[in-house]
Amino acid sequence: MNDGSVSASQEQTSDTFSFKWGKSESYGSSHMDKEWQRWLFEKYFDSDNSRLAGLFGAGSEPKKILDAGCGAGKSAMLLFGQHLLQHDYFGVDVSDSVNVASEAFRKAGLIGTFAQADLAQVPDQFGNFDIIFSEGVLHHTDSVEDSILALAGRLNPGGTFLFYVYSRKAPVREFTDDFIRSQLSELSDEEAWEALLPLTKFGKNLGDLGIEIEVEEDIPLLGIEKGSYDLQRLVYYSFFKAYFRPEYSLEEMNHINFDWFRPLNCHRHSPEEVASYCLAAGLEVSRLNVEPSGITVIAHKS
Numbered sequence: 001m002n003d004g005s006v007s008a009s010q011e012q013t014s015d016t017f018s019f020k021w022g023k024s025e026s027y028g029s030s031h032m033d034k035e036w037q038r039w040l041f042e043k044y045f046d047s048d049n050s051r052l053a054g055l056f057g058a059g060s061e062p063k064k065i066l067d068a069g070c071g072a073g074k075s076a077m078l079l080f081g082q083h084l085l086q087h088d089y090f091g092v093d094v095s096d097s098v099n100v101a102s103e104a105f106r107k108a109g110l111i112g113t114f115a116q117a118d119l120a121q122v123p124d125q126f127g128n129f130d131i132i133f134s135e136g137v138l139h140h141t142d143s144v145e146d147s148i149l150a151l152a153g154r155l156n157p158g159g160t161f162l163f164y165v166y167s168r169k170a171p172v173r174e175f176t177d178d179f180i181r182s183q184l185s186e187l188s189d190e191e192a193w194e195a196l197l198p199l200t201k202f203g204k205n206l207g208d209l210g211i212e213i214e215v216e217e218d219i220p221l222l223g224i225e226k227g228s229y230d231l232q233r234l235v236y237y238s239f240f241k242a243y244f245r246p247e248y249s250l251e252e253m254n255h256i257n258f259d260w261f262r263p264l265n266c267h268r269h270s271p272e273e274v275a276s277y278c279l280a281a282g283l284e285v286s287r288l289n290v291e292p293s294g295i296t297v298i299a300h301k302s
Contacts (some may be wrong), residue, residue, distance in 0.1 A: 001053075004055060006094065006118050006142075007142050009140065009142065009193070009264040009265050010118070010142055010265060012151060012185075012263070012264045012265075013094070013140050013263040013264055014094045014095040014263040015095070015189065015190060016095075016258075016263045017071060017093070017095040017097055017290065018095040018096045018097055018142075019190075019262070020097075020232075020255065020259060021071055021072040021088070021095070021097035021188035022100070023193075023251075023255065025102075025251060026252055026254065026255035027072075027112050027252060027255050028074070028075070028101070029249070029252065031247045031248070032048065032248060032265060033074075033078060033251055035245065035247075036074065036075075036078055036079040037076070037079070037138040039108070040075060040078055040079040040135070041079065043164065043226055043289050043291070043296040044079065044162060044287075044289075044296055044298065045066070045302040046165060052079075052080075052083070052245075053083075055131065055160060055162075056083050056086070056087060056131075057113065059185060061160060062086060062087045062088050062123075063087045063130035063131055064087070064088045064090065064127070064128070064129045064130050064132060064156075064229050065080070065084075065087055065088065065089045065090065065129065065130070066072065066086075066090050066122065066126070066129040066130075066131070066132045066133065066151075066154065067068065067089065067090065067091040067092070067129045067133050067134075067137070067139070068092055068119050068122070068133065068134040068137060068151055068163075068214075069092070069093055069094070069119060069134050069135070069136075069137025070091030070092060070093045070097070070098065070101050070114070071093060071095075071097050071100075071101065071137075072097055072100040072101050072104055072183055072297045073100070073101030073102075073104045073105055073112070074104070075135040075136070076089065076134075076135075077104065077105075077108060077110070079133075079135075080133075081124075084110050084112075085110065087122045087131075088113075089105075089110070089111070089112040089113070090114075090115075090126050090129070091105075091112050091113070091114045091115075092115050092116075092117065092119065092122050092123075092126075094114055094115075094117065094118050094119070095117060096118070096126070098115065098116050099114075101114060102114045103165070105219050107212075111286045113126070116213060117134070118222050119137070119138075119150065119151060119184075120141075120143075120146065120147065121145050122151075125133075125254075126154075127147055128154050128155065128156045128159075129159060129262045130155075130156050130158075130159045130160070131160050131161075132151050132155055132160070132161045132162070132163075133160060133162045133163070134151065134161075134162070134163040135162075135163070135164050136164050136165075136294070137163075137167075137267070138163055138270065139165045139213070139262050139266060139267045139269075140266065140267075140272075141265060143266060143267075144165055144177075144244050144269060144274070144277065145200055145277045148161075148163075148278060148281050149277070149280065149281045152278075152281035152282060152283055152301060154280075155301045156221040156301070157301055157302065158300070158301065158302070159300070159301050160298060160299070160300055160301075161278075161283060161297070161298070161299045161300070161301070162296075162297070162298050163225060163294065163296075163297050164294050164296045164297070165178065165269060165274060165294055165297075166266070166267065166268045166293070166294045166295075167235055167268060167270070167271070167290065167291070167292065167293065167294050168268040168269060168270055168271070169223075169237065169238075169268065169292070170201055170222060170223030170224060170238040170239075171222065171223055172222060172223075172238060172239050173237065173238055173239055173240060173241070174268070176239060176240040177240065177241060177260070177261070177266075180199075180240070180261050181261050181262070181263075181264070181266065182233045183195075184196070184261055184262055185230035192261075193254065193258055193259065193264050196254055196257050196258055196261060196262075196285055198249070199240070199242050199252055199257060200242060200243070200253050200254040200257050200282070201250065202242055203232065203242025203243055203244045203253065203257070204242075204244055206231055206232035206235055206242065206244065206272075207230075207231075207232040207244030208246075209231060209232070209247065211230070211231040212229070212231070213228070213229050213230075213231050213234060214227075214228050214229075215227055215228075215229060215234075222238060223238065224238050232244050234280065239291050241257060241260050241261070242257065243256040243257050243260075252288045263294070268297070271290050271295055274288070274295050274297060275288060278297065278299045282301060282302070283300065283301055284299060284300050284301075284302060285297060285298070285299045286298050286299065286300060287299075
């Protein structure tokens with residue numbers, strides 16, 4: 001999407017996700033979908049199916065859903081499931097991954113309307129929405145605050161806005177993340193993917209060790225709290241991202257690391273900042289779930 005309507009960093013981020021979602025061999029396996037779905041359901045609804053059903057209500061009137069930054073459509077399909085059959089889905093993404101999402105919906109027997117557009121420029125003809133869902137996307141725009149404000153303006157009164165954004169990490173991790181991202185910035189997407197493979201392999205090596213380590217007291221200078229840690233998770237949260245799950249392939253783990261390190265737009269925030277953005281956008285937060293990885297929000301427009 002190179003029509004001058006987005007910044008250079010947003011253009012690079014768009015290209016990143018076009019590349020990533022085009023590597024179908026690096027995501028979509030049954031074990032990856034199962035973990036992805038579990039995590040989504042837990043962080044938004046505490047794994048309570050009645051809360052998911054309550055989002056759509058008991059009425060027969062279809063709701064309009066905007067998937068703001070739909071990517072390949074996976075998050076909406078995994079979280080909302082069969083509810084998508086009864087409601088009107090609109091997927092918008094700045095990258096051409098909307099074509100991947102459209103095909104995924106077709107194969108799943110789902111109907112959706114898709115458009116390639118910046119989240120601040122959702123097509124007017126789509127109208128406003130009852131539910132806006134933006135899973136792991138707002139931090140990849142030029143401004144999380146501006147994106148929340150723009151999308152809240154497309155939400156109907158009484159509507160619900162669900163989103164997840166990255167949280168600010170420990171100081172060494174923050175430095176390392178930005179350093180690695182800068183080292184990849186001059187590479188092509190394929191070169192960046194290959195450059196991350198040694199880091200991904202190292203994360204796997206750490207995970208395969210299965211070593212527990214005890215931090216005997218808080219280390220405020222490093223943002224580390226006392227407690228027992230798996231060595232890989234301690235490195236992951238406090239020093240650098242090197243994703244590991246034993247059932248994932250190397251390509252799948254590299255997919256997740258690439259998702260983090262490659263986009264130039266990759267903002268991190270505190271819970272207080274995110275809550276203030278919602279307040280400024282006229283949203284009332286009913287859920288603010290804070291984890292080391294990120295912040296999950298459910299907010300409503302009065």
